[in-house]
Amino acid sequence: MYIVQIASECAPVIKAGGLGDVVYGLSRELEGRGHCVELILPKYDNMRYDQIWGLHDAYRELWVPWYGGAIHCSVYCGWVHGRLCFFIEPHSGDNFFNRGCYYGCHDDNMRFAFFSKAALEFLLRSNKRPDVIHCHDWQTGLVPVLLFEIYKYNGMWNQRVCYTIHNFKHQGFGGPEILWATGLNRESYYFHYDRLRDNFNPFALNFMKGGIVFSNFVTTVSPNHALEVRFGDYSYGLGHTLFLHQNKFRGVLNGIDYDIWNPEIDRFIPATYTAKTLANKAKNKKALRDRLLLQDVNKPIVAYIGRLDEQKGVHLVHHAIYRALFKNAQFVLLGAATERAIGAWFAHEKRHLNDNPDIHIELGFNEELSHLIYAGADLIVVPSHYEPCGLTQMIGLKYGTVPVVRGVGGLVDTVFDRDYDTQKLPEQRNGYVFYQTDPAAIESALDRAIDLWYESPTQFQQLQIQGMNYDYSWNYPGKEYLEIYDLIRHR
Ligand code: ADP
Numbered sequence: 001m002y003i004v005q006i007a008s009e010c011a012p013v014i015k016a017g018g019l020g021d022v023v024y025g026l027s028r029e030l031e032g033r034g035h036c037v038e039l040i041l042p043k044y045d046n047m048r049y050d051q052i053w054g055l056h057d058a059y060r061e062l063w064v065p066w067y068g069g070a071i072h073c074s075v076y077c078g079w080v081h082g083r084l085c086f087f088i089e090p091h092s093g094d095n096f097f098n099r100g101c102y103y104g105c106h107d108d109n110m111r112f113a114f115f116s117k118a119a120l121e122f123l124l125r126s127n128k129r130p131d132v133i134h135c136h137d138w139q140t141g142l143v144p145v146l147l148f149e150i151y152k153y154n155g156m157w158n159q160r161v162c163y164t165i166h167n168f169k170h171q172g173f174g175g176p177e178i179l180w181a182t183g184l185n186r187e188s189y190y191f192h193y194d195r196l197r198d199n200f201n202p203f204a205l206n207f208m209k210g211g212i213v214f215s216n217f218v219t220t221v222s223p224n225h226a227l228e229v230r231f232g233d234y235s236y237g238l239g240h241t242l243f244l245h246q247n248k249f250r251g252v253l254n255g256i257d258y259d260i261w262n263p264e265i266d267r268f269i270p271a272t273y274t275a276k277t278l279a280n281k282a283k284n285k286k287a288l289r290d291r292l293l294l295q296d297v298n299k300p301i302v303a304y305i306g307r308l309d310e311q312k313g314v315h316l317v318h319h320a321i322y323r324a325l326f327k328n329a330q331f332v333l334l335g336a337a338t339e340r341a342i343g344a345w346f347a348h349e350k351r352h353l354n355d356n357p358d359i360h361i362e363l364g365f366n367e368e369l370s371h372l373i374y375a376g377a378d379l380i381v382v383p384s385h386y387e388p389c390g391l392t393q394m395i396g397l398k399y400g401t402v403p404v405v406r407g408v409g410g411l412v413d414t415v416f417d418r419d420y421d422t423q424k425l426p427e428q429r430n431g432y433v434f435y436q437t438d439p440a441a442i443e444s445a446l447d448r449a450i451d452l453w454y455e456s457p458t459q460f461q462q463l464q465i466q467g468m469n470y471d472y473s474w475n476y477p478g479k480e481y482l483e484i485y486d487l488i489r490h491r
Contacts (some may be wrong), residue, residue: 001035001485006119008102008112008139010039011260012367013051013080016102018254018391019136019166022221023312024259026134026481027083029272029474033482034053038128040119042111043076043087045098052078055252059085059126064118066092067181071114075122088118095271109174109207110181112139116184119143120151121182132485134162134255138172138298141211142182145196148214149184160488162481163215164252166206167388168229168236169311171197172207179205199237212241216488218249219481226251232411234386252481253413255474261374268371275468278400278461281375288376291369294330295357299347301330301454303377303401304445305392308337308346308363314404316383318349319439320446321359329448330358332373376397378460379449383442385436387411393431394472400464403431404445414472418463419448 005027009020020294027037028424049055058077063070071094076087090096096111105111116135120143123130135143144161152159176187190196190205195213212218220226226249229235230242242249259265263281264274290297302324304317317333324331335433343363350361362369374380380396382405389410391404397414404413416424417433434445452460 002130003037003132006040006135006140009112014047029478039085042097043089043113064121116142136164137166138208141207144214145210162217163211165220173204219252221254222413223251224412225388255477256394258473263399268368269375274480276467284375292360300378300450302379303373304333308335308342313383316442320381333361377401397467400468407435407474
């Protein structure tokens with residue numbers, strides 16, 4: 001099969017969160033299974049150019065229709081750890097991707113509407129006719145709309161689209177200018193409830209809704225989250241749209257790439273290890289303490305790695321820091337804030353706790369350091385308010401770092417409470433789960449985990465090993481996506 005992924009991120013060259021990991025990991029798995037995969041990405045000025053091999057211009061004269069005229073683009077081509085990627089660079093005064101950031105601009109909707117249009121124009125002009133186009137999140141929600149409303153009539157009649165939603169919170173909105181810019185000419189047609197009109201704001205177009213309505217298949221990133229968005233209030237207003245399109249909607253659990261996230265071969269950690277050589281993990285713990293200037297004492301290390309965002313339950317992350325200190329544990333936090341107020345809050349905590357030898361707060365994004373933390377910590381907390389899938393708990397499991405999670409979204413599909421789980425046998429359980437959003441809830445789980453570490457090291461070690469034995473690689477999800485691709489090709 002010939003598959004083209006259109007996305008706004010691909011790790012490690014462009015990574016703001018889990019989306020980048022998923023786009024890369026899934027592509028690699030599909031290629032490993034003998035399929036041809038290509039990726040189309042924006043050419044941001046701040047992406048990690050050191051992670052691209054052989055970058056060269058592949059297509060110089062791409063003219064993308066935009067409003068009444070066209071924007072001249074160059075398309076560059078290079079390999080990101082073996083994946084063939086095409087990067088689109090527009091040459092216009094808008095400077096869509098030369099902003100020093102991936103997201104967060106006032107005209108993000110225009111930037112990614114343009115990217116969606118440019119990606120299709122590139123496929124059309126370069127005569128690429130994939131069997132399946134797989135696009136991701138609101139940034140590429142317009143791809144199926146443009147494909148089936150415009151490009152289908154220009155020669156791309158045989159393509160199918162699979163659309164994966166990684167986060168329902170960010171849906172992408174715009175007014176009629178989006179239609180004028182992209183050439184979707186019938187305003188009243190697109191501003192219809194059955195198409196792109198937002199379910200609540202009649203004057204807004206909703207990119208994600210367009211993606212759901214026009215794609216051949218829609219997935220979200222875990223089976224439990226698929227239920228939550230259909231029947232709970234996590235769909236941020238798209239529940240009814242999903243109900244109408246339920247026959248083409250499914251939850252597919254994300255995987256993690258065990259070529260990158262694997263303590264057996266990780267090149268960012270000083271001592272590699274497996275479940276059989278778990279004792280080596282202690283060397284990484286020592287290295288982590290040395291690097292972050294934590295005191296070297298007999299205490300467990302609790303970690304948090306992730307965006308500092310309302311979604312991630314920041315108030316519980318904050319509480320976990322003090323609870324860990326109270327319970328005689330150490331705490332390491334690695335996170336970048338998505339809002340200024342949250343950033344200021346944690347910067348304050350960092351200053352406040354600066355002299356405490358049991359805690360380190362690292363604000364910012366640091367991929368290399370994250371590997372050492374996964375390998376060196378004993379516990380990882382994921383107290384999310386909602387979590388479509390969550391990768392950090394799965395990475396933690398692989399590294400023998402026991403997850404302490406809130407029971408929402410994909411966390412329910414991946415972590416099973418050591419003491420109370422009802423689905424798994426005791427020898428299959430792998431972490432700790434709590435459900436409420438108040439401090440007492442996280443305390444109940446964190447305390448049990450820390451107590452086990454102190455009181456029963458062999459049982460704690462057993463729990464680590466049980467977690468390491470889980471297979472959350474792309475093996476199963478890869479198979480499932482291929483089934484979906486097959487299904488829509490023959491529909
Ligand atoms: P998200 O909601 O951000 O997509 P996920 O749990 O799905 O959350 O994925 C988070 C990914 O980003 C993981 O690979 C995690 O290690 C990484 N990550 C998050 N924040 C940071 C950071 N500050 N530094 C390094 N890596 C990070």
